[in-house]
Amino acid sequence: MRKLLLIGTMGALLALLVSACGGSSGGGGTISVAKEGESPKTANAACEEEPVAGGSLVYSRQLETVTLNPREIKNGNGDIFAQEMIFSGIVRNDPNGTDKVVPGLAESWDISKDGLTYTFHLRPGLKYSDGSPLSAEDIAWNLEQFADPEVNISLAGVAAGMESVKATNAKTVVVKLEHPVAAFLYNLAIFPAFIVDKAKLEAEGAAYWKHPVGTGPFMVKEFANGSHITFEKNPYYFEKGKPYLQTMRWNFVPNSNTRVLALKSGEAQLADGIPFAQVESLQGESNLGIQEVELPQAVILIANNRIKPLGDVHVRRALSLAINREQLNEAVFRGTGTVPNSVLMNFELDASDQEVPPFEYDVAKAKEEMAASKFPKGFSVKLQYPAGSDYFKQMSLLIQSELKEIGVDLKLEELESAAVAEKWFGGEFEMTFPFVGTSSDVPVPDEYASFYALPAAELNGFKSYWTNKEAEGLVEKFISSTNEAGRKAEWKKIQELFNEEMPSLNVMDFPLINGHQSNICGTKANGLGVDQLQETWIAEKSS
């Protein structure tokens, strides 16, 4: 039995850590990977034509969908992406990938001058996918559920600041806040605020989540635990003419080689989680398109500031300067990563590389920083990283050899992914890669800036145990500021302060990598990397 359990544990290592990050959605618009000289346009000219309705496709997905209950996420993006097909919020993240919020079930909204009252005007004639009408009361009830931490187990924090919600007439819902929340619309656009069918949920109880009825572009046809989920077009979807696809099937395929094989053999038309190492060879296939999906996602290396050397800002700067990120990008991410210019993952609001330069690699400067620190002779420190993902081992080994140059002896400790995250959470680490990818739940920096700077987030500086009064004040102001232009300037200040203080290290910003058959058009993702399959259509096969 012992062997069995061991084998089970080993198998578990193969599975990637499933967005322990609260099920971050993920990402910005898509960019087709093109070699230099080629236009970064889509591979198939037929996709330039008018979209055609009809047809069905198979999507081979890395993360299994475990539950369709948006307020009790079990498997990160495996759950969230499917829920985005079935449900809709009153507002949405832009399907074109910008960080703007666009109308969802509400066609417009007004925000009072003090930023405390949001009045949403609903689209006329809204219906659930079974044809029954959706009322303003339903929406008000859903937003109350969203604000109730006993119900919204997934992400109760995003409802912070909500005071009351009321349907004032058949087409209007008014939300009142206790204090201004700059990211409030963004918070309403993500999964815990999705609108579910109140009457059906109350009548059916937990069984509702097996066949939920919502207002998203698709509806569930069959949900087979551990195997697949099939969808059918929602005839009552509020965007006229969409979705284009009649049906689709998502297969859950955790093994990345199997996913790639399914895509190459034509058994699947879409596949996600393409391994970095295979990007180049797949680009060579004429019938495939490989896409990089930009989203606020990074490899974050947490430094526990309570460990003596790491509490010294000179040491933290030296560590960052000693890491050759360009080389890491080539060796590990095969050039798909981006050298960051922010301690946080990349946001559209970030200052450009011209204004705030990306982290540089300069061993001489790193040595100067070490000399200026209280540990000029160097020190020894332990780095924990998750097993089961090749690139964390490679990355850790590369960093280990680079830090040797500045007298830092890095001791590597490989742990099962759940254990790494747990130790990070408990503060039982010196340095750690707590998550395979750390991504934001919203396309603006408010969430992660709070995690790092605000004691109220109860995350001890994202477990770096870094505290800084100046940053705290700036972030407090930033997350409650309702002036768009002012926020941009305020954010630059925070970004610079974070970079100078370096509470932890952002090693690399990196995209999601998806593949599709070249006759599949309109493969878009929103600013969080969530597939917008209502935009997807199938063109005639062409060369």
Add this chain to the structure above:
Amino acid sequence: MLVYLVKRLIVSIVVLLGIALGTFLMIHLIPGDPAKIQLGIHATPEAVEQLHHKWGLDKSWPEQFWLYLGNIVTLNFGQSTAFSSGITELIGSRIGATAAILIYGILIGLLIGVPLAIFAALRQGGVIDNAIRVFTTFTFAMPPFWLGLMLALLLGFELKWFPVSGYESGLSGILRTCTVPALTIALGLLVVIVRNLRSSLVTALGSEYIEAARARGYSEFRVVAKHAMKNSVVTTITILASLFGFLVSLLVLVESVFQIPGAGTLLVQAVSKRDYQLVQTLVFLSGAVVVIIGFLADIAYAWLDPRIRLAGRS
């Protein structure tokens, strides 16, 4: 016979209790809190406490173990924390696929292995014997996830005889989707079948009763197939039964490569999500299957072999 059976039964129950205690302790001793894993970075102490209460993890270990034993006896395994559905229902929906590739795999293994073993035994020390030895050792030594992938590449992608992954139920669906996974399992098992069967056949073929059969002028086919095989196959099947533990680990890997929604992949997910109840149940059930198969094999053995059957009497 009865004394023997009662003894075996008592031993089996003790082993099952040991398995229950062992799995319980092991999963609780591995670092990782299911509530924190599910909540991730949003795990405020209150939210963690709330989930602990909901899942009964705020009770003491002895209490949790006692409840777990009660569940086993009543065959009510409770709720899965990672999948928000009943465990009995969850395992029920996954076990069919696992049983399909397992049984199919053993059948293919026997179908390939038995003739190979006979050839090897008849040409002892010859080129064929050595070639078979090399081949079976090779397929055994290859990691199943690699071997499976190569088979999927060859039979699925190049030759397009089978799909590269996926699972369909029903006989034709199983034949279509499970042949390659079952072949992967069969190739992993082959060395065990061939080596064991070959050595018992070699012993049997050298014994006096085979000499006698040959002396009577029976055909070589009849000598091997009827006389030698009868005595050799029993030990091979017993060994297969005792290999069930090894098979489970093989299943986990094969299911993950071929995207088979079986109990093996369920176990992997349960471990990584620290779904205590589900891991305990799955490990306990596979342990129980090993014990039950062992128990049945003992009975069969005793029934076949008077030396064991009569041992209790003296």
